Structure formats: C-alpha cells, structure tokens
Amino acid sequence: MAPVVVADWRRLAGVDPAVVWTTVADPARATEWAPVASATHMGGEVPAVGHTVFVGRRRRSTTPEDAWRYRIVEWDAGHHYACEVTRPRAAGTERLDVAVTGEWDPVAPVTRVELCYRAEVAPLLRVLCRWRIASLLHRALDGIERAVARR
Numbered sequence: 001m002a003p004v005v006v007a008d009w010r011r012l013a014g015v016d017p018a019v020v021w022t023t024v025a026d027p028a029r030a031t032e033w034a035p036v037a038s039a040t041h042m043g044g045e046v047p048a049v050g051h052t053v054f055v056g057r058r059r060r061s062t063t064p065e066d067a068w069r070y071r072i073v074e075w076d077a078g079h080h081y082a083c084e085v086t087r088p089r090a091a092g093t094e095r096l097d098v099a100v101t102g103e104w105d106p107v108a109p110v111t112r113v114e115l116c117y118r119a120e121v122a123p124l125l126r127v128l129c130r131w132r133i134a135s136l137l138h139r140a141l142d143g144i145e146r147a148v149a150r151r
Contacts, residue, residue, distance in 0.1 A: 001092065001120040004129050008137040009114040015148050017102040017111045021078050023147050024098050024113070027053045033143035035136055040067075049075050053083070070096065085117075094119040113144055 012020065023029055027041035036055045043051025054067040066088055074082035079101065085094040095118040103110040115137045121129045 002123040002126050004119045004121055004126055004133065005116065006130055006133040006137060007114060007116040008134065008141055009112060010141040010145060011103070012111045012113065012145060012148065013105070014108040015111045016109045017100050018078070019148050019151055020111045020113055020144065021100045023151075024100065024144060025077075025081060029147070030055065033140060033147045035139045035143065043072075047072055047075065047081070049073060092120045113141065115140055 023033060025047060027039050027047060030036055030039035030053065034055075037058055038056035040054045041047065041051065042054065047053075049072050051072050053070040053072075055070060056067055058066070068088070069086040070083040071086070072081060073084050073095075074080065074097075080097070080099045082095060082097045085096055087094070097114075097116040097118075099112075099114040099116075101112045101114075103112055117133045117137060119129060119133065
C-alpha cells in the first residue's frame with residue numbers, strides 16, 4: 001500500500017470563523033456542504049471524540065453496510081476535528097482533518113478552511129485516488145462556501 005495525502009483550502013472573506021465552524025462541525029448539516037447523500041450521527045448532541053457519523057455516498061437508499069463510518073478521533077471545538085474513515089469493502093482506515101481558522105483583516109472577518117484526507121492505496125491506483133480525493137475536497141469547499149453564503 002502507498003500513502004496518499006491530499007489537502008485543499010479556501011479563504012472566505014467576510015465570513016466569521018464561528019459561522020463556518022457551526023456549518024462543518026454539525027453532522028446534521030453535512031449534506032449541505034459535503035458531497036454526500038445522507039449523514040446520521042451516533043453519539044451525544046454535540047459531537048465529541050468517539051462519536052461516529054454514518055455517511056451515505058449514494059442518492060439511492062443504502063444499507064448500513066454501505067455507509068462510510070467517520071469516527072471522531074480529535075476534537076478542538078471551534079478550530080479542528082479529525083475522523084478515522086472506514087469505507088465498506090476497503091482495507092484499512094483513512095483519515096479526514098477539518099480545520100477552521102480566523103485570519104486578521106482590518107476590514108472584515110476572514111476565515112481559512114482546510115480539508116486534508118489521508119489514505120493508503122495500492123500503488124497502481126495512487127494517481128487516480130489522488131485525483132478523486134482532490135475532486136471531492138474541492139466540491140466540499142465549494143459546498144462550504146455556498147452554505148455559509150446562505151446564512
């Protein structure tokens with residue numbers, strides 16, 4: 001297996017970091033910004049380390065066996081979280097990191113959102129996997145930008 005690490009980020013001018021955080025940290029809002037069809041949260045009312053989000057990737061109904069599992073392994077409220085991702089019929093665990101930071105600007109708030117995905121894949125699939133992950137991260141950042149613009 002070969003490691004693949006893909007990161008992408010977006011700078012959102014005029015957007016308060018707290019607004020972005022409430023969007024990306026609420027599992028119930030995942031379908032508003034992430035390229036997923038459904039998300040179900042297992043845990044307490046506020047996500048925390050150890051909680052799991054079950055994500056359906058397809059529009060048609062999926063069984064629990066088809067769901068991707070995002071188990072929260074790091075949680076720094078307001079700033080960063082990380083999830084171990086387990087995909088059906090895939091070997092190994094992957095990881096998604098989401099970071100939200102405010103940048104200083106004298107005129108208006110500015111927020112930087114960074115997404116990073118790590119996976120272990122067969123060496124022959126490395127280029128294709130990197131391209132697919134980059135595409136999904138870019139779509140997620142577009143979705144975050146749209147979601148916070150509606151608020």
